Amino acid sequence: MSVPLVPHHIAIVMDGNGRWAKKRFLPRIAGHKQGVDSLKRCVKACDARGVRVLTVFAFSSENWQRPVDEVSGIMDLFAIALAREVPQLNRDGVQLRFIGERKGLSARVLKSIEQAEASTASNHQLVLNVCFNYGGRWDIVQAAAKLNAMGLPITEEDINQNLALSHVPDPDLVIRTGGELRISNFLLWQSAYAEFEFTETLWPDFDEAALDAAIAVYAGRERRFGKTSDQVKPVNSVASLT
Numbered sequence: 001m002s003v004p005l006v007p008h009h010i011a012i013v014m015d016g017n018g019r020w021a022k023k024r025f026l027p028r029i030a031g032h033k034q035g036v037d038s039l040k041r042c043v044k045a046c047d048a049r050g051v052r053v054l055t056v057f058a059f060s061s062e063n064w065q066r067p068v069d070e071v072s073g074i075m076d077l078f079a080i081a082l083a084r085e086v087p088q089l090n091r092d093g094v095q096l097r098f099i100g101e102r103k104g105l106s107a108r109v110l111k112s113i114e115q116a117e118a119s120t121a122s123n124h125q126l127v128l129n130v131c132f133n134y135g136g137r138w139d140i141v142q143a144a145a146k147l148n149a150m151g152l153p154i155t156e157e158d159i160n161q162n163l164a165l166s167h168v169p170d171p172d173l174v175i176r177t178g179g180e181l182r183i184s185n186f187l188l189w190q191s192a193y194a195e196f197e198f199t200e201t202l203w204p205d206f207d208e209a210a211l212d213a214a215i216a217v218y219a220g221r222e223r224r225f226g227k228t229s230d231q232v233k234p235v236n237s238v239a240s241l242t
């Protein structure tokens with residue numbers, strides 16, 4: 001099986017905004033603002049390289065436990081950034097999807113999410129899934145609850161179809177910036193066969209060169225999906241000719 005050199009779907013844990021700000025003696029929210037700019041750059045760079053789905057972890061179910069002023073700062077930033085960026089996303093053909101629990105979000109944030117989704121729904125150049133008030137366990141539980149209500153035996157495919165990311169294929173590459181080596185409740189089900197790339201680079205510093213480096217590492221991986229190395233070698237490789 002030959003694997004395309006550029007991942008179709010990249011998912012990113014955008015970590016390190018707070019440390020980026022702290023290094024510059026700035027408030028943490030300044031790091032999150034820079035994080036939005038980094039995300040805009042990343043969307044353009046992914047599109048230019050042929051990535052068709054980008055999924056980012058913007059706010060986890062657990063992030064509510066942060067200081068109140070940081071949470072409200074992120075909520076404000078989110079609503080403001082959405083209103084500001086939607087026209088450009090439309091020009092670039094980016095379809096925005098918000099993945100996560102909507103219960104608990106303020107009316108203002110909900111409205112900005114709904115408007116952004118409606119306004120970009122017919123774009124098909126790149127799908128940008130923003131995981132907001134999201135947790136991988138929440139996603140599996142909500143899918144199981146929907147299926148349980150139907151009272152039928154549950155298959156893997158049923159779960160696939162009821163998860164919040166059922167509109168896109170599973171991620172090929174999961175990147176975590178900021179140096180931590182954990183998945184933090186992100187895409188627990190969908191990342192079963194993803195390749196992982198952990199980088200020390202803080203999210204606001206994650207630029208085109210960092211994306212290219214991650215894609216280059218991905219291109220060098222052998223994806224076996226449970227098979228042996230011989231089974232997945234490309235048919236025209238030197239090994240198969242000998």
Ligand code: FPP
Nearest residue numbers: 014015016017018019035036058078081130
């Ligand atoms: C993790 O860094 C980052 C977040 C919890 C928030 C990320 C949010 C954005 C980039 C804004 C997204 C906005 C839109 C419009 C999609 P951290 O705060 O955990 O950094 P640290 O580990 O250095 O403290």
